[in-house]
Amino acid sequence: MADARRFALAALLACATALPALAADAPASAPPASAPASEATVKFQAPAARLTAADPALEARMLAITGELRCLVCQNQTIADSHADLAVDLRQQVREMLQRGRTPDQIRQYMTDRYGDFVLYRPPLKASTAVLWLAPAALLAIALLALGMVIRRRSHLADDQFEPEPMLDDDGASDTLGRPGTLA
Amino acid sequence: MKVLKFLIPLAIFAALAGFLFKGLYLDPREVPSPLIGKPAPEFALTRLDQPEQTIRRADMLGKVWLLNVWASWCEACRDEHPYLVEFAKLKAVPIYGLDYKDQREPAQQWLAERGNPYDASLFDQSGRVGIDFGVYGVPETFLIDKQGVIRFKKIGALTPEVLNDQVLPLLRKLNG
Numbered sequence: 551m552a553d554a555r556r557f558a559l560a561a562l563l564a565c566a567t568a569l570p571a572l573a574a575d576a577p578a579s580a581p582p583a584s585a586p587a588s589e590a591t592v593k594f595q596a597p598a599a600r601l602t603a604a605d606p607a608l609e610a611r612m613l614a615i616t617g618e619l620r621c622l623v624c625q626n627q628t629i630a631d632s633h634a635d636l637a638v639d640l641r642q643q644v645r646e647m648l649q650r651g652r653t654p655d656q657i658r659q660y661m662t663d664r665y666g667d668f669v670l671y672r673p674p675l676k677a678s679t680a681v682l683w684l685a686p687a688a689l690l691a692i693a694l695l696a697l698g699m700v701i702r703r704r705s706h707l708a709d710d711q712f713e714p715e716p717m718l719d720d721d722g723a724s725d726t727l728g729r730p731g732t733l734a
Numbered sequence: 735m736k737v738l739k740f741l742i743p744l745a746i747f748a749a750l751a752g753f754l755f756k757g758l759y760l761d762p763r764e765v766p767s768p769l770i771g772k773p774a775p776e777f778a779l780t781r782l783d784q785p786e787q788t789i790r791r792a793d794m795l796g797k798v799w800l801l802n803v804w805a806s807w808c809e810a811c812r813d814e815h816p817y818l819v820e821f822a823k824l825k826a827v828p829i830y831g832l833d834y835k836d837q838r839e840p841a842q843q844w845l846a847e848r849g850n851p852y853d854a855s856l857f858d859q860s861g862r863v864g865i866d867f868g869v870y871g872v873p874e875t876f877l878i879d880k881q882g883v884i885r886f887k888k889i890g891a892l893t894p895e896v897l898n899d900q901v902l903p904l905l906r907k908l909n910g
Contacts, residue, residue, distance in 0.1 A: 622870035625762060635835065636870055639861050664868035666768040 612644045618671045767887045775866035782855035798908045801876040803832040806844035808872045814891035815848050822851035831855030834864045879908050
């Protein structure tokens with residue numbers, strides 16, 4: 551019986567791991583093609599904005615776009631908040647492109663033409679990225695399936711197959727808790 | 735059933751370990767360039783040593799040439815430079831430099847001290863042409879064919895192995 555319980559615990563853990571990943575992906579399923587990014591995105595990148603905030607509206611649009619582009623020099627930062635030389639240049643490039651009336655889609659195209667899909671923090675769904683996009687959902691489905699199977703099996707078991715409820719002391723604390731080995 | 739319960743986690747662990755092991759040998763800095771197989775971007779830059787002379791993309795059509803992005807401030811360029819100087823002696827291919835985000839004076843002094851393997855260096859002070867070539871980690875090296883198409887790109891310092899095993903065979907193919 552301990553086995554089944556351990557299995558259920560593992561399934562739950564898997565769910566818990568998969569859920570945040572899924573949640574993180576969720577907004578990308580309906581990307582606002584040309585709409586500015588959420589306020590939160592802009593707020594987080596305020597430090598970079600201080601450097602050149604001549605036109606706050608332009609700056610906000612620039613940061614919304616560069617906040618979703620990977621800086622090639624320091625790869626775990628966005629172009630919006632990297633201080634690398636190249637990121638500074640690319641922010642300026644995006645500013646100028648916006649001033650010339652380029653759309654965010656055109657700017658993203660400009661970046662992927664040069665650096666590939668790797669610059670996009672929201673990679674497009676295509677054959678080479680299918681695993682990336684579908685794995686979280688698939689893992690969640692497997693975990694839920696496993697959980698369902700365990701619950702169904704346990705619901706068919708007779709009462710005497712389960713360990714008795716732990717005895718409670720007067721103060722309400724379980725006397726089995728804290729004793730090693732009881733969970734397994 | 736008992737065996738399965740033992741085998742499934744083991745299989746999952748093995749798969750995960752396999753991926754992580756492979757990951758140890760991948761270099762996240764080596765981003766595959768989308769520019770390979772594409773026409774080299776347009777450019778019109780002055781020569782480092784002759785500011786009044788401009789070199790354009792069109793001037794380079796009809797020959798296979800090597801474009802090496804370098805700068806006097808670039809540490810790794812110092813490591814690769816001797817190999818490039820040696821390679822230039824073979825006269826296997828015209829070598830052009832792209833002096834990236836640099837100043838004329840220190841750049842010219844840098845070449846004077848270390849030897850100049852370049853037929854000419856293009857002076858890209860703003861780094862705009864570098865951006866068009868997708869440069870993000872100097873040094874970078876491109877091989878461009880007679881039609882002006884980028885056929886090869888090396889990110890980071892050139893080594894004798896890269897020159898011998900990749901550049902020279904490709905040169906023979908493109909010129910052959």
